[in-house]
Amino acid sequence: MTTVPETAGRALMPDLVRAFALFGIAIVNVTAFSQPIAVGFYGEALASPADQAAYFGMTSLFLMKSYPLFSMMFGAGLAYQLSAAARSGKAFAPRYFRRMAALVVLGALHFVFFWIGDILMVYGLLGCFLFLMRDVSAKVLVRVGIALIALNTLLLLSLGAMMWALESLSPEAMADLGYDAMNEASLRAFGEGSFGDAAAYRLGLLGLMVPSLIFQQGLSVFGFFCFGLAALKTGVIDNPESRFWRLSRRVLLPVGVAGSLAGGWMLLQAHSAVDSTFLLGSAITLGFSAFSALGYAGLIAAISTGEPGPIRRFLARAGSASMTAYLLQSVAFSLIFTAYGLGQFGRLGAAEAIGLAALVALASLVFTGLWRSFAKRGPMEVLLRRVTYWGRA
Numbered sequence: 001m002t003t004v005p006e007t008a009g010r011a012l013m014p015d016l017v018r019a020f021a022l023f024g025i026a027i028v029n030v031t032a033f034s035q036p037i038a039v040g041f042y043g044e045a046l047a048s049p050a051d052q053a054a055y056f057g058m059t060s061l062f063l064m065k066s067y068p069l070f071s072m073m074f075g076a077g078l079a080y081q082l083s084a085a086a087r088s089g090k091a092f093a094p095r096y097f098r099r100m101a102a103l104v105v106l107g108a109l110h111f112v113f114f115w116i117g118d119i120l121m122v123y124g125l126l127g128c129f130l131f132l133m134r135d136v137s138a139k140v141l142v143r144v145g146i147a148l149i150a151l152n153t154l155l156l157l158s159l160g161a162m163m164w165a166l167e168s169l170s171p172e173a174m175a176d177l178g179y180d181a182m183n184e185a186s187l188r189a190f191g192e193g194s195f196g197d198a199a200a201y202r203l204g205l206l207g208l209m210v211p212s213l214i215f216q217q218g219l220s221v222f223g224f225f226c227f228g229l230a231a232l233k234t235g236v237i238d239n240p241e242s243r244f245w246r247l248s249r250r251v252l253l254p255v256g257v258a259g260s261l262a263g264g265w266m267l268l269q270a271h272s273a274v275d276s277t278f279l280l281g282s283a284i285t286l287g288f289s290a291f292s293a294l295g296y297a298g299l300i301a302a303i304s305t306g307e308p309g310p311i312r313r314f315l316a317r318a319g320s321a322s323m324t325a326y327l328l329q330s331v332a333f334s335l336i337f338t339a340y341g342l343g344q345f346g347r348l349g350a351a352e353a354i355g356l357a358a359l360v361a362l363a364s365l366v367f368t369g370l371w372r373s374f375a376k377r378g379p380m381e382v383l384l385r386r387v388t389y390w391g392r393a
Contacts, residue, residue, distance in 0.1 A: 253295025
């Protein structure tokens with residue numbers, strides 16, 4: 001088995017990557033928190049130039065970049081856990097699968113009560129398969145990751161082409177897909193309903209949304225898991241001065257930005273979150289996501305070198321409690337947009353919602369950073385650790 005390089009103390013870069021990813025995740029997630037899922041930021045939500053600029057910025061800079069960074073850190077976490085188990089002399093598999101089971105359960109609760117786009121269930125399920133890759137070489141992991149991301153991109157392109165054919169050859173069939181009824185149901189649940197109504201609505205979609213998330217994102221998520229595991233096996237994740245990170249920010253980042261701008265422009269031309277233009281724009285964005293995510297990681301590596309100042313240390317502490325921050329964002333968004341909160345569902349334009357998301361993201365990082373200034377771990381991290389280690393936090 002490939003061992004993880006030892007480092008003196010906790011490396012700064014992985015936690016800074018998590019902090020950046022958490023900011024971007026809030027910017028992206030606010031779409032489905034604030035609008036019916038089949039509508040997104042289209043129609044009146046993109047009425048003004050400010051709305052269009054904010055949406056273009058979100059899709060070009062954060063969409064399909066933030067979750068890949070988060071996924072890479074998840075893959076790296078497997079190697080960290082393997083190394084910790086080897087040092088303690090404890091069996092690794094039981095604690096690992098308890099952790100994955102806890103993620104699935106926590107994700108299901110998160111889905112039903114707060115966030116219809118929960119990723120923790122997908123991480124828990126796919127994490128079980130990642131365990132099978134623990135002894136695979138870094139070179140093979142990178143190849144598998146590239147292949148899976150490319151395959152996921154082809155699937156999205158195929159889905160977009162099928163939708164285009166349906167729109168062109170049989171536009172009347174679009175009405176039979178049930179998107180209008182889906183939008184009306186979400187408006188009733190989130191725009192008018194109680195906490196129980198919203199939870200019941202999400203529960204009814206659980207069996208549909210989880211397979212959909214795995215189909216649309218699962219292959220690429222697992223691909224980024226492999227990238228993260230490979231990065232830790234080679235030691236580059238703990239070495240921000242690695243030549244690889246210089247290459248990432250100088251070569252991969254410009255390619256990723258160019259592709260992301262093209263994908264963002266196409267997404268801006270769409271009319272809904274389910275039409276062919278949206279799907280094709282999403283496929284382009286996904287196709288360049290590895291370039292963008294690795295390029296961003298290269299930039300973060302550049303600011304991770306040298307003696308960290310108070311801001312970098314604070315952000316790293318905030319990033320080390322990533323699950324707490326992620327769930328806190330969902331609680332805040334649900335209270336802002338649902339009828340049992342401030343009732344802003346379907347009422348804000350893209351610029352207002354995305355600006356609000358940036359504030360929520362910053363607030364979540366400030367909270368976790370302050371919490372970690374006085375505690376060894378975030379509250380949700382303590383809970384997950386208790387399950388993983390059978391009571392020991």
